[in-house]
Amino acid sequence: MSEDKNVVPSQREQRYDRQLRLWGDHGQRDLEAAHVCVINATTLGTETIKNLVLPGIGKFTIVDPEFVTTEDLGTNFFFEERHIGQPRANAATELLLELNSSVEGNAKVDTMANVLAKDPDFFRQFSVVVACDTPLYALLPLATLLWAEQIPLLVARAYGMIGYLRLVTPEHTVIESHIAAFDDLRLTRPFPELLAHARSTILDDLSLDKHSHVPYPILVLRGIDAWRETHADLPRTRAEKKEFAGMLASWRRTKDDGSGVADEENFAEAMAKCNTIFRSAPNVPSEIQALLDDPKCSNPDKSAFWQLCNALKAFVSVHNDLPLSGAVPDMHADSRSYVALQQLYRSKAAADQAFIKDALASRLPNALVARFCKNAAGLVVVRTPSLETELTGHCGKLSDAAAMSVGDETRAFEFYIALRACDRFHEKHNRYPGTGAHAHEEDAGELSSMCADVLRNAGVDGVTIGDDCVKEMCRYGAAQLHSVAAFVGGMTSQEIVKLVTQQYVPANHTIIYNGVQGDSRTLNF
Amino acid sequence: MSTPEHNKKPKMGDRWAHIDKLLSRTGPLAVEGFDEAVGMIRPFLQDSVRILVIGAGGLGCELLKDLALMGFRNIDVIDMDTIDLSNLNRQFLFREADIGSPKAEVAAKFIEKRVPGCKVTPHFSRIESKDRAFYKQFTVVVCGLDSIVARRWVNSMMHSLLRYDEAGELDQSSMIPLVDGGTEGFQGNARVIFPGMTACVECMLSLYTPQVNFPMCTIANTPRLPEHCIEFARLVLWPKHRDDQIDGDNPEHITWLFEKARERAAEFGIGGVTYRLTQGVTKRIIPNVASTSAVIAAACANEVFKVVSSCTKYLDNNLIFNDVDGVYTYAYKYDRDPDCLTCSNKPVDVACSPEMSLTHLRETLCTSDKFQLRGPGLTTTVGGKNKTLYMARPAALEQATRPNLDKSLAELGLEHNQMVNVVDPTVAGALRLRLVMKQQP
């Protein structure tokens, strides 16, 4: 890939242009280095892979023991009539690879259980494993292996109008969360160079034109100097902030012709920002402090993330602040004043980066250190419960999730339990409720009592699953609606992009999509 | 678990067994009246229903696939664009060999090949080139557009098909549901509109973020960002030095702008001008990924399936999606604007005064939040005769009506309660406005 941004982009860059603008060249490199395993080429499976092949994932491998049926043709876009009777893994791989010649695809025609028994190392080669439309209980051995290897597992399902997506990972770390712009300008605790620069600006000496183009941070810093002459502390209350803004307002010039106060936009900006600038917030946000207090921060493993956090901790202990991002948002100012201000912030950010780099126990690429520092206020660690805990334990938090879902129109909690009950039904009868020759309504009674079993085993009291949910699940009979599978496949592929690029924040941890309401909820328990 | 040995023999079942579970069985969440129709729904869906997909881009490709696999067999698709290399990261019905070919035609052909029995009719044309008779043919219209103007035009067209009786009651048989999707980066939305009955695109106009334009004085005098320098090259230097129109896909054009922007940035000590940014600003590129298109199109296709079959409740009426931080969705009901330009079926009042110039009135229609028109043309009736106040096209008419622009409304013979018809790129047909004149004291 061309890192030289000054030439006409290559064919490759043009192809990926619309996504490079989101996750950058480095995100693309991470994506291209990834190898994802998809268990089962169901509609959900192939839709997920499609959305990864298009943006150029490195490799995918499909594990699937089944053969293409006529029914598959009515829901899955990656089979043709000529494939009927052939292994699904082969047919899907063939048609998916047509989408992007840079991607490599493999097919393994076997069950996950067989592969696991014969060659457990097989699953260790992947960046992420996605299990599609498999009952949870059948996934336990694989989930245990992946958990130990710290390979994230996604469990995805399309079940009638209901979609399900669960992330299973002991830990996933995010450097670039993209949650917000981190452009804190530190006006209440300016670094010396910034303060000196502000104090060198003598507002009274400036022409009206210059005066109305002084960047607002300088006005605020000069304001704070003036404020301190009569106040011991910074403005904190609403009245004090108002008083501060009023002081700035009084500094505005009169128009050259003497007809009232000049319309100085920079002052308007400074006054408007008073509320946020003087908001009392800790220098280090509590979420980031929690990371610094994590045992892994003091004793980092070999991951770049924790080594960088370790260096960050050293930085914070010296500076009592996070490294500066170096970003300066646009503001009303003349070019020279703005660029001069930007230069100050950039130099300070570079110095902060150099500190982190020196504090690192082992060398890491400069670009990575720079990205880490720029996004230090938005670092995220995601840890989910294991599948084993979910399936076998009394999960106290499940009761909380139940209590919180009272009145939820998507009925996410009820459908989650109903889906677990469908698995139980499958384990007992080797078929899902609502499938087979008899009338689908006949399974409702047993499914309903299985919902109660799931709740009882999980230690959730005082909750019942609505009959309408149970009956709908029987009606669905594990049908794969293309629309629901495509919706979940879209979500799943984006969660995979997040996992392999360490950008954006994966959902923690169970998403239920209700295709009836057209809405979803994320359950965390 | 089943083993490969069990499955060596192909299972022959019905192709539509999956959707049939929803269509041939009823359940507690089905729409009332669904029970009686069970059994007739799939033949209706497959033989009688006609769907129009507007746009064959990121959303359009997904929509065509989704609808074909939800059992729809009569689909039309309209798109005026041809295929570009930068489409291939999400528009999966196209290959490198298709670059330069019409999107609608290539997409239709691909779907027909992959899903035998599904007939897809392509229209390689502008939406405005089709008349009411064309749009009237469909059971549901689905929009996958990236332009707000085009979306407003389609909304306006679908509302123009409505019939009302003398009492002002809507004839529901004239109503064609509109399902609309939109994406930008990791965000998207889907909405279900029953024209004349539920909130329409115009009612929800405030949901769209207005386009950011940098002030000209910043671009010309106090550039601070690389974007300001690029806009200077595009808006000031290009017209000064070049005669041709800027083509954002022409590397020579972008290179020219890039170099001029870089020179200007160097002059002011501004960093960050790159080729990619230059092209992004010039073409106003909206970042897009396959996953978001997939999610939003699927949500739309699911609604089309539900609206046509009544197999279960519909989205009521607006869905927001964002998967930057976890996966966030929010479905909620957006209320109708009782004074909506498009769906209220009554003339809309516009406040003005006899002294106001026609130019001022046109500017009001463009800048007010309620109208947000793009280039209004106005006609009215004075003394029982039709009078064209201003028309931007054709050129001869523009020239003939241009002198009216500086005249006051009074000079043009317009009075309080005067009805004025307005045409605009955002409107199919015409808007009816009522001038409410404030008399000067």
Ligand SMILES: [Zn+2]
């Ligand atoms: Zn409306």
